[in-house]
Amino acid sequence: xxxxxxxxxxxxxxxxxxxxxxxxxxxxxxxxxxxxxxxxxxxxxxxx
Amino acid sequence: xxxxxxxxxxxxxxxxxxxxxxxxxxxxxxxxxxxxxxxxxxxxxxxxxxxxxxxxxxxxxxxxxxxxxxxxxxxxxxxxxxxxxxxxxxxxxxxxxxxxxxxxxxxxxxxxxxxxxxxxxxxxxxxxxxxxxxxxxxxxxxxxxxxxxxxxxxxxxxxxxxxxxxxxxxxxxxxxxxxxxxxxxxxxxxxxxxxxxxxxxxxxxxxxxxxxxxxxxxxxxxxxxxxxxxxxxxxxxxxxxxxxxxxxxxxxxxxxxxxxxxxxxxx
Numbered sequence: 001x002x003x004x005x006x007x008x009x010x011x012x013x014x015x016x017x018x019x020x021x022x023x024x025x026x027x028x029x030x031x032x033x034x035x036x037x038x039x040x041x042x043x044x045x046x047x048x
Numbered sequence: 049x050x051x052x053x054x055x056x057x058x059x060x061x062x063x064x065x066x067x068x069x070x071x072x073x074x075x076x077x078x079x080x081x082x083x084x085x086x087x088x089x090x091x092x093x094x095x096x097x098x099x100x101x102x103x104x105x106x107x108x109x110x111x112x113x114x115x116x117x118x119x120x121x122x123x124x125x126x127x128x129x130x131x132x133x134x135x136x137x138x139x140x141x142x143x144x145x146x147x148x149x150x151x152x153x154x155x156x157x158x159x160x161x162x163x164x165x166x167x168x169x170x171x172x173x174x175x176x177x178x179x180x181x182x183x184x185x186x187x188x189x190x191x192x193x194x195x196x197x198x199x200x201x202x203x204x205x206x207x208x209x210x211x212x213x214x215x216x217x218x219x220x221x222x223x224x225x226x227x228x229x230x231x232x233x234x235x236x237x238x239x240x241x242x243x244x245x246x247x248x249x250x251x252x253x254x255x256x257x258x259x260x261x262x263x264x265x266x267x268x269x270x271x272x273x274x275x276x277x278x279x280x281x282x283x284x285x286x287x288x289x290x291x292x293x294x295x296x297x298x299x300x301x302x303x304x305x306x307x308x309x310x311x312x313x314x315x
Contacts, residue, residue, distance in 0.1 A: 007095045007155040008076060011102060011148050015258060018144050022265045029272035036279040 061264040068257030075254045078247040086244075095156040097247050101255040103149040106177070109259050110142025111212040118205035121198055129274070132198035135205050136188055137266035141259060142208075143181035149174055161225060169218035170226035177215055180208045194274070 001009075079097035086093030117135030120126040153171065154164050165171065184204045188197065219228045240248055 002091070003155050003159050004080070004091055004094045007152045008080065008098060010155065011098050011152055012072075012076070014144070014148055014151075015262075019258075019262060019265075022262060022269065025269050026265055026272065029269055029276060032276045033272055033279075036276050036283070 057268065058264075061261060064257050064264070065261035068254060068261050071250055071254035071257055075247060075251045078243065078250065083243045083247050089160065092156065092159055093244075095152060097251045098255075099149070099152040099156055100248070101251040102145055102152060103174070104252060105255050105259045106142055106145035106149045106174075107212055107215055109256060110138045110145060110263075111177075111209055113138035113263065114142060114205045115209035115212075118202035118209075121202045129194065129198065132201065133267055133270040133274070134263075136184075136201060137263050137270055139181050139184045139205060139208065141262045141266055143178060143185065144262075145255075145259070146174065146178040146181055150178060166225050168225040169222040170215065170224050173211060173215040173218050177208065177211045180204075180211055184208060194277075 075097060079094050083094070083097070085091050114135045117131040117138060121128070121131040121135065150171070153174075157166070158164050184201060187204050188201050190197070190200075192200070218224060219226055238245065
């Protein structure tokens with residue numbers, strides 16, 4: 001793999017992985033909001 | 049789906065994300081297959097269609113939003129958790145772009161300079177930017193009252209913002225291995241032309257759109273986290289109050305008064 005291919009791969013894959021992770025985080029917290037709305041002590045539990 | 053969850057997904061954000069992906073795909077296609085090799089650097093110059101746009105997002109877009117959000121939070125007349133959440137989101141997304149700036153720059157530097165890393169003013173100040181952003185994110189995880197946390201983080205964001213002009217002017221203030229303006233020189237004269245210039249421009253647009261999308265989604269996460277935190281606090285306070293009332297109820301039997309429970313039970 002050339003340096004050019006390596007650079008593009010690292011940049012694009014990193015952004016893709018971060019984007020997917022953010023979407024999954026959003027989904028998890030939406031479920032947590034739904035759970036706490038029905039007064040269940042569920043959810044990721046930590047607050048950053 | 050809960051009302052707040054659905055309300056926090058605006059349609060325009062999805063459109064920005066889709067446009068960003070399309071623009072990025074075109075940037076990669078133009079950058080890798082359509083544009084000609086550079087007269088001096090050959091194919092290595094193709095890395096410059098992504099490295100300067102990523103650095104621009106990390107430095108100016110993320111740094112600018114973090115600074116503006118923090119100042120607007122610190123200013124009493126505009127103080128709102130909206131600005132705090134926006135700044136926090138910008139710093140996290142900015143940290144990703146700062147890391148990618150260092151990595152893609154390093155991958156370009158190895159064949160161009162012969163080293164992966166040099167303690168050059170531009171590289172060092174960019175690495176410092178990343179460290180400051182990581183420090184901000186660590187500070188944000190320290191348990192504290194939301195207002196105290198927001199104030200601490202706003203001050204930390206000002207430190208990040210102080211580094212931005214240092215990164216920008218480092219190639220002017222010091223003799224550096226890093227070249228001065230890659231696209232524009234200090235006199236705003238363009239260094240690239242034709243298809244290379246268009247690919248550069250598209251790269252800037254693509255990464256800017258991707259930044260806006262990531263910022264929007266990260267902001268939604270921040271809102272949801274705070275919402276859950278507030279609700280957990282209310283439930284916890286209500287439970288504690290009930291426990292306290294039961295204990296005081298026992299005390300009442302021997303002559304002490306029971307206080308009234310406040311409405312809402314929380315903050």
